[in-house]
Amino acid sequence: MVRPWHSLPQAYDLNRPAAPARDTIRLMRPFRRHSLLVPALLCALAALTARPTAAIGDTDGPEGLSAEVARLVEKASAMTQRYEEGRRKAGVQRARAKRLERLLARERRNIAVLHGDLGRIARAQYRSGGGLPHTAQLLLAESPEEVMRGQRAVWQADLAVNNAVTKSRRAEARLATDEAKAAKAWQTLGRRNAKLAEMKRGIEQQLEAAQSTLQGQANASVAAGACRGAVRLDQPKTGFTAAWVAPLKTYELSAGFGSGGKHWANRHTGQDFAVGIGTPVRSVGKGRVVRVSCGGPFGVEVVVRHRGGYYTQYAHLATVAVDQGERVATGQWVGQSGMSGNSTGPHLHFEVRLTPYHGSGVDPVRWLAERGVRLN
Template structure:
């Protein structure tokens, strides 16, 4: 059976990175809105903190997996001692997610008998087993201490992300109230399209209100598909096209409309921020905004709409439309 003791642990350099995540200020630098000299804005801060949170989360989950593996190694050492039938059982515990271990560990055996004479070879062998178990438990405890640091960094980054989301939402509401867009924001990375084809408008989501639903929230019926996502989630162009409209008011709040080569149009509404301007050509998967809850909205989500042209009343159900382009909405 292979040992996990050589599995790389979280090194001190990682902890230095985490200190950087926690210590760096929550204002974003070098991520200007519009052109040179523009202000940074909450949208750029939210995007940066999303990336920080994602990095910390990955390290935290990896640390938890390592802790479980190291606990299993310590447990195997304890089971080896138990099979040897030596020592006394003492209670012990393990990390969350670990399989229920052998209950406790064997105490380190004495190398001498009670009368001062040398203990038999079996006792000396037990001493070696006890030392192996102690080393395994020491590695596990070190991993648990690192995980405690990771957990603290994770809480700090997530708290800052929530603060930035609130600031972004406030900026968006002020923009809608004024009836004027604030201009495109650069989110600190180049516009990156996917391979030729189509993508979902957001990455991770929960499907909410569907096309054609009725109720007091809509004048007649719901004209799109809603994707429930947190404020500040990157919104992507589902396919290549040209931005034909950017609006900041009314029932849709902040919204972007893209016309695709076949004449169909897609609308992305209730945004908190936009990253494109009218006339801009976009690629499939390119970030065009950040989700929000502006306009006639009951909570953070993306309203995604498909129209077969510019005329009113041409909205079609986005789910089968996306399916025809190879995108399954679940």
């Protein structure tokens, strides 16, 4: 199962010559001719031919496959956002249910106190003669004032009892209502989480199959040292007002400029963005494509020249969406991310250079920040 973009492991560029590709040779044993084998072989061939198309939908040709992956990436991204939003709502709902449970416990304690009050009032009435008939109280009274005091005491006692009974009944009614609300909240929480999880799994399974096929085509291009040509994707109308943008819509930063380690021959020459295979990659600014390459340690790559003499590189792609010499606008898709070339995982390797060539890089994060683009 494909993990969300933010949980992808850190991937690295190996800026050394790529090892020769190894061709897997499947040996097939000779088989005896037999008339019954012909239908079986034809059926098997038909099944193998139809299987990739059934797995990833209507994706005839490179453009269809790339468009399918781009669509699934966007769908998975939107589903992930919905899933995270559902998790946040679930957290709010869980806190609300816990508050209801605390309220229920408090109301149960209040009912217990009310029942205790009723008992005390009843016992006080009994000790003070509250149980005597009203006629007997009048006959035994020594003065009208005593009769009135007794009457007021009886009224107050009756009022206290009635109030206590009313409060108890109201509290019990609230208790029953709140118990029903708490149960409904937990049921809604469970149904929502289960539905979101199921939808997310389904999209990720489709995306995984399409990504695998797309990356296989990219690896074949790198091994041959020749690109398949620009894949023209239906790009959304963004209408960027800023002159510069980040190379990806959503991402997580991984290896940074100048970092060292066993994964590079020297120092890391760019900024890595951890994203899934097939994620649309944008040109950070307007310019002209000066290089489209599908061989070497960077795999499938695009280099764009911008005003001021700076160049940006987009490497380890799965596909390219532009041709060499083409002018591109700010935010225009130049390809789709992948893990072609010397890469240990799906990501975009992004460089800013003083020349079109490797070895003239500057810090991409600082360079973009100077142009109003702050990476997070």
